[in-house]
Amino acid sequence: MSLDDVELHLIDSLDEVANFQQWFESEPRDYLAFDCESTGLNPRKDHIRLGQIGDRHEGWAFEWARWSGVMQDVVKRHTGRWVGHNALFDREFMGNAGVQVPAHQIDDTRVMSHIIDPWMSTALKKQAARHVDARAGNAQHDLDEAIQRLGWGGVPIEFEPYWSYAALDTVLTAQLYEHHWPIVQEQAPKAYEVENAVQFVTRNMERYGARVDVAYAQENRVKFEEYCAQVEKWSVAEYGVKPGSNVGVIKVLQEAGLSFSKATASGAVSLDKEVLEGIDHPLARAVLQRRQLQKVASTYLRHYAEEVDVDGIIHPSINTLGARTGRMSMSDPNLQNLPRKSERNRAATIVRNCIVARPRHTQIFCDFSQVEMRILAWLANDVNMIEAFRSEGDFFVNLARAVYLDDTIEKNNPLRDRIKNLGYAKIYAAGAAKQAQTAGVPLQQIIDTTRAFDSRFPGVKVFQDLTVQTGIHNKMFHGRPFDVCPLSGRRHYCEPGKEYTLSNFKIQGAAAFLYKTKLLELDAAGLGEWMMIPVHDEVILDVPNDQVPDVVHVLQQVMNDNEILAPVPIESEVSYGWRWGEKRNWDLDRWADEVKSGQAT
């Protein structure tokens, strides 16, 4: 594939429209590439300036305001695939302008790029330079300069670099498609199908959004910011330092006779939470408290107050290709990392409680139980671990009983948590020293627990060792270390020399894939319109009260699954509430009572 013999056209007359029609009808095409250039990135505020259609040889650009009928006509007549790079973005812009590209005809080369290699930039130019023609990203200098000078909306359409590069993008997309498609079909067709489809589900989630109690958020934000300002004033008056300046605070504390031993990644003196908690000094306590409230106020509450729409709804972006493992990420703001309820952080509950149900709605939460642990048991095919999942009762109690051959172990037994921690440490591929440090226990305890764990669940160690071997093998024979996730079929690459991370990537990748397939099932079952937030192993819905019992039923049907990882059962739990921070386990009668007694908003 290359960019020799490429023809680019600007449709700016009826004659050119006729030429385009002739090209369109000249041969049957399985697919067309499409794209558009807009005045900005926000489909709600910005508009399309240029529309583009192309195949591997020819690209056609046209001023949208005058010739959008060309696109409209082709969308009606073309029955093959519509290929875009980040296709949903362009599809949404075009949809807002009245041209609806059918969802079932869309293919996305950006999704393919991510599946083939999520470590590489998925930007069109980068992908095309790598896989189509090294010149793809080169000669864009004139255009970049013009855009910088005139803004995205100010470059004249007739400006040759503008329309020709726009037209070229469809050719790049087309050639990228022809390159990526066979690879994706060979390596991970199922993963592609799921990734391509799930974008449409999360796009609806973005549109639906989450309701915010703005007054409550604002009130608490002001309170916290005032407190932070007070602490700062006090700190400056008392010690001559701002509590946000680590360098300054360290100096003051050193002068007070304290010594520091922990270092940051680059070797500087560390002043993180762990260090501060070990210091008995009023300034240390003030810095800790201020950090906590500052974080809550600026990272979370500020967005609630400033970024809701006119209806009090916040619409974060969901990036289905967020992590290289296939996990999704979220931004503006990220609702996947709101602090959980905790004794030590009372402000944390407030952050979650700002997200409330719509009027006459109920928030429904459904999360998988220990999904990564179940995937580990499945990948390792460890009979004892699988048995612990198939038996009644708490999984980690079952694990601890199996390890210590002691059926009197209950949920409050510290051995249960010890085994649980070790299980997650295995998933993260953590070493013994790190575990000891994190848990604050003697190294020997970790070593002993690990020995007991490994002898009871030998499949886990075999699985992890084998994965490392596969990584090294693939590095020798394919140039890069990777292993394939048996659930999604996707390759997971790692940094050379860090093959121990591959087992984590497979586990996390399988969990992400499983989760996405479930989002698709929920959408197909009609729940798409109420889903709002994906949190890795949990989905949060905002459901009209008259639909709630049905929705809960569907969730239980879909999210509990004895087939997909057989013999390991996948289980989930449903909770409900009217404020995120106050959810409780699902109970139909109690919920109905609470709705009747007016606890709903």
Place this chain on the structure above:
DNA sequence: GTCGCTTGCCAC
């Protein structure tokens, strides 16, 4: 003023 890097911290 903006940009990039570092540090720290929230989640799963």
Place this chain on the structure above:
DNA sequence: AAACGTGGCAAGCGAC
């Protein structure tokens, strides 16, 4: 032999 994985975001700080 051992190796804590994936993200987003804010503030401080020096460089431009």
